Amino acid sequence: MGFITDRKGVDIDEDAREQALRPLRENNFDTLLDWTLQHLGQRDAKAGKPRLLEVGCAHGWFIEKAARSFDVIGIEPDAAVATRTLARGLPVRRGYFPGTLADGEMFDVIVFNDVLEHIPSVGEALRHCVRHLNPAGVVVVNAPDRRGALYRLSTWLVRLGMSGPFDRLWQKGLPSPHLYYFDSRSLASVARSAGLEVVASRRLPSLTARGLYSRIRCAGDVPVAKALLLAAGVLPLVPLLHALPSDITAWVLAPGQPGN
Template sequence: MPVCPVCDARLTTGLLAWHLQCPACTYEGSSLEPHILEQAHGGDLDEASREQGLEHLRQANFQRLNALLAGFAGPGDARPRLLEVGCAHGWFIETVSPRFDVTGIEPDVAVATATRARGLAVRGGFFPDVLADEERFDVIVFNDVLEHIPDVNATLAACWKHLLPGGHVLVNAPSRKGFLYRVSKILLKLGRGGAFDRMWQLGFPSPHVHYFDTASVTKLAGKAGFALESRSRLPSVAVRGLYARVRYSRDVSVIKALALTVAVTLIAPFLAILPPDIEVWILRRPS
């Protein structure tokens, strides 16, 4: 069994053969392996439906994150440099570009090519491989990305290297304490494992390999030399585009997608007061 990236205890098998739990801390992980570079021609997902299903939610959330970044500044009168790891369609880049000098990194070749074609500064490849040793940023952002990266400790160490003193890392990621995630566990124990599989993005080109909470993020940050500066929440569901979001996995039938859309739409008004399924953590490198 692999060891916990947070506390180095030996992980144990969780609710399924690929699901991992730490007996010593709150961390959950998986043995699922990314295959983002080995996708079938045209991609394993319906990218048009994915873009349609996520755009409204992501655009609204990126405006919220932009407000969180309002107080961050670069040296002197220079615009602060911001790096987004896993920038996908470039929506966050477009949101923060008026105030930041932004660079994006995207490993999906087709998505990176399409995003660059819109005139955005995007490098194809993986973080930190596509950066020069001397490159430094004021802010590094992971929007629904860190939970997909197997070696999270090496990633945070690379953030330290490529951040200026006093710089920040912003992470938003699924929370293991989220209401929908907890419901998916209950359904799995009742023999209905589809929601749990989808929460981990089983079968996707880049599945989830971690599920964090504030305790695990704080410990991971401390190991890399960062301090947790703040935490907040983001909505995980928007009714607009929800059907397309459910359907971008090619193995979801129309009937199942309709049923899931109706079910989530009914509970959506209550999600704002329930434990969040997406949390935001801002880490600071000391000056």
């Protein structure tokens, strides 16, 4: 199984991308880790830290935080990004899920942070999760939600002939475009076919003022003047967007009965 990582399309400035996304994601990761611990089944304290696998760990921000409470491993298919993350001394395997795992290698938590929407076969990915998940373990999916305010606005703008925001949300033309936007019903359906059930969900913030300009510029195809204008236009809307349905949702999946 693989991701869309052929590096075609617009080049990504990884330094700008890191500056842009880190404030938002680190805040969300703190929330996600606390929430994940609440949904883990009871474990024997003598067993040590629960094992956590992050699929598509990118720069390693999540596993770095998770290491406080978990025995962590990350998988990253992008060779350039994996090299940067390994250079920071983090436990990352280069390659694809589940190919980098040994037979019988088991985890208490398997996490997809902004990754599942890039995988062509979501059902296959979740079935592999079940094979590598301990009985009381959980799968945590943090992904774009098509019920969000920005997604709904972008679809409305398409009807007016303005497809730019919609294309950007789908990351059209970038090396790893979005293949899916989820909602609870669609994710529950594909999870159930893999033997998992959605047991909890929560919205997470999708936009912050900090890093906004860098987020617009990181794709490398937006001129400086245009990026400044876009940032100035969006900045006053950030508080309003926080009051509207977020474009990011996290779901907890637990083993259930396949096909039910």
